Amino acid sequence: MNIIPSLSIDCVIFGFHEKKLKVLLLEYDKEQLDAPVKNPDAFAPYTETEPDGKFPYEKPIGLPGGHVPVDRSINDYARDILETATGIKDIYLKQLGAFGETERVSFLRVVSVVYYALINPEHYSIRGSSLLKSLEWYDIDKVPELIFDHNAMIEKALKRLREEVQIRPVGFHLLPEMFTLTQLQQLYETVLGIELDTRNFRKKIQKMHLVVDTGKMQTGVAHRAARLFRFDKKVYEMLAEQSFSFRV
Amino acid sequence: MNIIPSLSIDCVIFGFHEKKLKVLLLEYDKEQLDAPVKNPDAFAPYTETEPDGKFPYEKPIGLPGGHVPVDRSINDYARDILETATGIKDIYLKQLGAFGETERVSFLRVVSVVYYALINPEHYSIRGSSLLKSLEWYDIDKVPELIFDHNAMIEKALKRLREEVQIRPVGFHLLPEMFTLTQLQQLYETVLGIELDTRNFRKKIQKMHLVVDTGKMQTGVAHRAARLFRFDKKVYEMLAEQSFSFRV
DNA sequence: GCAAAAGTGTTGCCGCTACACCCATGC
């Protein structure tokens, strides 16, 4: 499979679990990275090496990514990476932008187009394809030092997510199909880093007609069971297109 | 000068003049395009050719752009293009995103990173470097058919500008250093495609402390002369960082 | 003096914020 050597894709995959915003990172296999690509048709993570054939990180942790095949569009290939990393389809995915400092990869000139994705915690146990054994969720504020400029990519993606969440109702993608209003509120509190008034939050959400009562209730909790809601796809799609004020 | 063949940069340069939003386009020199690059150290527009050495457009109009040199960051090179096209520095410039469909350029796989810029009409007479004789401002709603996917790029840039203008005070970059409040209002009306109430608009703008009275007045107009304002850089920078509601 | 745009205040309504207590469930 022919790739474009000077162009790669990286994906910032966000998750939300127990009031924490998470990002999915990959510990790259140093031996695989040091060796020539063995399985070039499969998902190929970074395969650039220094002139001596070594990869310049002891414990290379980074975003899932890879080089773009000449016959795949960048959007399609970002989706390939995402599906390989998570094992699921139909994920909210958007382009963040291109990172193109000359020295961002020390031993090669490569520009990376970065995407960000929102996935919901029903899929948290899924660990991607067998090629990627060492995928791990990291708290957004406990991300270690990563390869290349991947820390900067996450930072920028987070900034974008904070903006996005205020002008489009995208937050829902981080929740399971049925969720409580408290979960939704905690999501916004976490992403925006502020506290919200419960009563006011609920009024605002209900007025938007974005969520509908499923009639079902939480079970197995040591307190009053909460109603479960799902969000209304039709209203969502209407609101998602026309940029809309979602100040919660 | 070594370039990255699979990577190009394009710039959507917006201007505002007489209540119209404009975009700066370039009629590429077919003969220069058909021939090998004569002056590779200077601004080199698209130099891809079909296998027979011909450029596949009769009247190739498109965005100013070029292939990225291996030793320039994409941001820096976007600025180079912008300066070559306009002849001026210190322009508001931001990345829009990467366009990477496989067939976007019919005869070569090339991904383009697109930027958008806002320039003010004091510079309207400037026509860029001598290499680029055929630069022209086009009304945003009278853009002809362009090369490659440049029409789609402009459309996306416009959409982004509409969003941007509502969450950051970027509109000012489209105005001259001193401007009247009416000009400012017309700018917002044009970009957003809506009408605004003059009194309410002025109240809102003044309350933001973003514009300051220069004490000067318009001259040579066939009606009551308007006050000239400039915008306050300090307040602007404060507000520009923290995404801020600029609902006018 | 007339055409053309600048400039200016008030009122009513709506939406937002602030705020505290009872309810259901598991253990």
Add this chain to the structure above:
DNA sequence: GCATGGGTGTAGCGGCAACACTTTTGC
């Protein structure tokens, strides 16, 4: 029965939209 989070209403304030007339200038 107690600990834990679920769920609800109101009042006051501030901000926003709607709205019309006088002023200045060039010709």
